[in-house]
Amino acid sequence: MTRTILESASKTVTIGFDEPFCVIGERINPTGRKKLAAELEAGDFSTVEKDALEQVACGAAVLDINAGVVYNSNPNPNETEPPLMRRIVELVQGLVDTPLCIDSSVPGALEAGLEVAKGRPLVNSVTGEEERLELVLPLIKKYNVPVVAISNDDTGISEDPEVRFAVAKKIVERAADFGIPAHDIVVDPLVMPVGAMATAGRQVFELVRKLRDELGVNTTCGASNISFGLPHRHGINAAFLPMAIASGMTSAIMNPVRQVEMEAIKAANLLMNADPNGGEWIGFSRVIDAVAEGATFPDAARAAAAAGGTRGGRRRRRG
Amino acid sequence: MTRTILESASKTVTIGFDEPFCVIGERINPTGRKKLAAELEAGDFSTVEKDALEQVACGAAVLDINAGVVYNSNPNPNETEPPLMRRIVELVQGLVDTPLCIDSSVPGALEAGLEVAKGRPLVNSVTGEEERLELVLPLIKKYNVPVVAISNDDTGISEDPEVRFAVAKKIVERAADFGIPAHDIVVDPLVMPVGAMATAGRQVFELVRKLRDELGVNTTCGASNISFGLPHRHGINAAFLPMAIASGMTSAIMNPVRQVEMEAIKAANLLMNADPNGGEWIGFSRVIDAVAEGATFPDAARAAAAAGGTRGGRRRRRG
Numbered sequence: 001m002t003r004t005i006l007e008s009a010s011k012t013v014t015i016g017f018d019e020p021f022c023v024i025g026e027r028i029n030p031t032g033r034k035k036l037a038a039e040l041e042a043g044d045f046s047t048v049e050k051d052a053l054e055q056v057a058c059g060a061a062v063l064d065i066n067a068g069v070v071y072n073s074n075p076n077p078n079e080t081e082p083p084l085m086r087r088i089v090e091l092v093q094g095l096v097d098t099p100l101c102i103d104s105s106v107p108g109a110l111e112a113g114l115e116v117a118k119g120r121p122l123v124n125s126v127t128g129e130e131e132r133l134e135l136v137l138p139l140i141k142k143y144n145v146p147v148v149a150i151s152n153d154d155t156g157i158s159e160d161p162e163v164r165f166a167v168a169k170k171i172v173e174r175a176a177d178f179g180i181p182a183h184d185i186v187v188d189p190l191v192m193p194v195g196a197m198a199t200a201g202r203q204v205f206e207l208v209r210k211l212r213d214e215l216g217v218n219t220t221c222g223a224s225n226i227s228f229g230l231p232h233r234h235g236i237n238a239a240f241l242p243m244a245i246a247s248g249m250t251s252a253i254m255n256p257v258r259q260v261e262m263e264a265i266k267a268a269n270l271l272m273n274a275d276p277n278g279g280e281w282i283g284f285s286r287v288i289d290a291v292a293e294g295a296t297f298p299d300a301a302r303a304a305a306a307a308g309g310t311r312g313g314r315r316r317r318r319g
Numbered sequence: 320m321t322r323t324i325l326e327s328a329s330k331t332v333t334i335g336f337d338e339p340f341c342v343i344g345e346r347i348n349p350t351g352r353k354k355l356a357a358e359l360e361a362g363d364f365s366t367v368e369k370d371a372l373e374q375v376a377c378g379a380a381v382l383d384i385n386a387g388v389v390y391n392s393n394p395n396p397n398e399t400e401p402p403l404m405r406r407i408v409e410l411v412q413g414l415v416d417t418p419l420c421i422d423s424s425v426p427g428a429l430e431a432g433l434e435v436a437k438g439r440p441l442v443n444s445v446t447g448e449e450e451r452l453e454l455v456l457p458l459i460k461k462y463n464v465p466v467v468a469i470s471n472d473d474t475g476i477s478e479d480p481e482v483r484f485a486v487a488k489k490i491v492e493r494a495a496d497f498g499i500p501a502h503d504i505v506v507d508p509l510v511m512p513v514g515a516m517a518t519a520g521r522q523v524f525e526l527v528r529k530l531r532d533e534l535g536v537n538t539t540c541g542a543s544n545i546s547f548g549l550p551h552r553h554g555i556n557a558a559f560l561p562m563a564i565a566s567g568m569t570s571a572i573m574n575p576v577r578q579v580e581m582e583a584i585k586a587a588n589l590l591m592n593a594d595p596n597g598g599e600w601i602g603f604s605r606v607i608d609a610v611a612e613g614a615t616f617p618d619a620a621r622a623a624a625a626a627g628g629t630r631g632g633r634r635r636r637r638g
Contacts (some may be wrong), residue, residue, distance in 0.1 A: 194589060194597075198595070198596075200590075201591060202592050230604075231601060232582075232604045235583075235585075236589065238558075238586070239557075239589075239590060240561075240590055242558040243561045243564070243565035245562070246524050246562035246565045246566055247565055263554050266554075267554050267555045267557070267559070268558045268562060271513060271519075271545070271555070271559055272520060273518050273520065273521050276517070277517075278549060281549065281551075281555070285550040
């Protein structure tokens with residue numbers, strides 16, 4: 001069985017075919033969040049702290065850390081990202097005990113994050129591009145960590161799923177040349193918007209199954225991309241995630257502070273026999289009840305977590 | 320490609336791997352509905368009329384008709400069901416143009432329904448039990464209609480999916496002996512409650528895939544059984560249906576007058592490339608909006624249907 005092991009200083013998270021779906025919280029990322037970028041430039045980390053705590057309360061098993069700001073005072077990310085990555089990683093691992101995902105296109109920022117991250121973080125990401133392979137794989141080997149492999153290469157993103165499969169296979173083979181095992185590669189088969197490409201959903205479901213059956217790798221994706229440009233995106237996402245899970249997808253990089261998507265994942269875990277005795281579902285159902293009574297989802301999730309988590313809740317129910 | 324063709328007097332519905340998921344409305348069934356049973360005994364068909372119209376407005380492509388009452392005045396279903404089945408079939412096909420599914424465990428009621436149903440109704444059901452095979456298959460051949468094949472036999476319902484697959488295979492082979500082709504068999508692999516059997520979901524997903532790949536048959540199920548006994552059943556159903564669809568399930572016998580489940584199916588159709596240009600999803604998103612503004616789901620669905628259906632809605636959007 002393919003098991004990708006992630007660790008913080010005190011906690012282990014396993015991505016695997018028989019594990020609960022691994023939710024990687026995407027919120028700590030200033031890309032497209034001007035207010036957050038300005039706060040970070042001013043040395044204000046309050047939003048990062050809030051995002052870390054809230055995502056974990058809502059059910060993120062791993063937190064993605066992206067420090068990709070473009071400061072007004074210094075537009076060179078090679079200079080600004082590494083120290084900011086270091087600072088955020090240290091801050092977040094002082095606040096929560098979930099493993100981290102070090103996310104950057106700047107190799108210096110990846111290494112800065114790896115230097116300070118405790119345990120065994122995930123790295124996001126390598127691609128099939130020659131330059132990225134040669135820059136990132138040695139870091140993965142040096143720090144003995146798992147990595148997200150995105151299936152595009154120097155020719156771009158192919159619309160042909162067979163080409164994307166071939167790129168993933170190439171990355172797994174190149175990683176093996178560096179002594180990196182396949183179970184430390186988490187392939188992102190690339191999710192296209194179904195509004196732009198009608199076959200986008202089917203493509204991903206078939207690719208995930210093939211990646212699992214033929215390469216034996218875990219998989220991840222930027223889940224919300226599937227619904228880009230369409231109305232009621234959460235409804236589409238909430239069907240996409242269970243369908244991807246039934247096809248063998250084992251993790252996603254996503255916003256966990258959304259009840260609809262998290263409910264779909266909790267139900268899918270139950271249906272994949274990854275929720276022993278239904279304890280997680282029964283605990284989550286109390287969060288749904290609290291939201292129906294007027295609480296916000298993060299507040300309801302936080303209250304459930306503070307009450308001993310969903311499993312604790314189940315034990316109380318039995319007593 | 321496996322295509323199961325259902326017809327009313329004026330409308331064709333195809334169940335198939337590349338078709339939108341076929342929702343078979345389950346509401347017209349007095350089993351467990353004491354009030355409806357009493358109304359039918361008193362000759363009051365107003366609830367049947369309401370259920371027929373409401374289910375079609377909400378998105379049912381086929382209506383199941385079950386006349387399984389036990390009258391206070393006559394407890395013998397062999398006497399009461401056939402005339403009641405005839406009456407309800409005639410009533411419903413006068414009201415709506417969807418194909419019907421003639422549902423009874425009383426052979427005389429199946430034949431009564433088949434005699435009066437126009438077009439090509441589905442029959443629900445045959446099992447692997449010898450007596451049922453010998454009673455039902457000749458009717459299927461005589462009327463040249465498709466049939467739901469439930470994968471239990473004289474030994475009961477096996478918890479082993481391999482046994483359930485073998486029962487389905489036996490029914491397909493026996494049907495072939497009668498000259499009934501596999502594309503007229505819609506297999507129900509039997510959905511167990513996941514609260515009682517933790518593997519119930521995975522079992523169904525694997526069975527559906529195998530039934531499709533190895534027997535080439537369409538499939539159906541009583542979808543809501545999956546969540547029996549658990550809290551927030553609609554959340555579980557709304558994940559189960561997309562997962563079953565991604566695994567190859569092509570229809571379900573279910574209550575279509577539930578927004579959560581119907582939204583999951585509409586999104587799954589979009590993601591399976593069975594919703595050209597997203598027209599159905601965009602139309603349904605207006606139903607979601609109307610419900611958010613205070614309408615009931617049936618009223619919002621009815622209004623959308625009266626406005627020319629969801630595709631009509633999309634055309635307006637373009638204009």
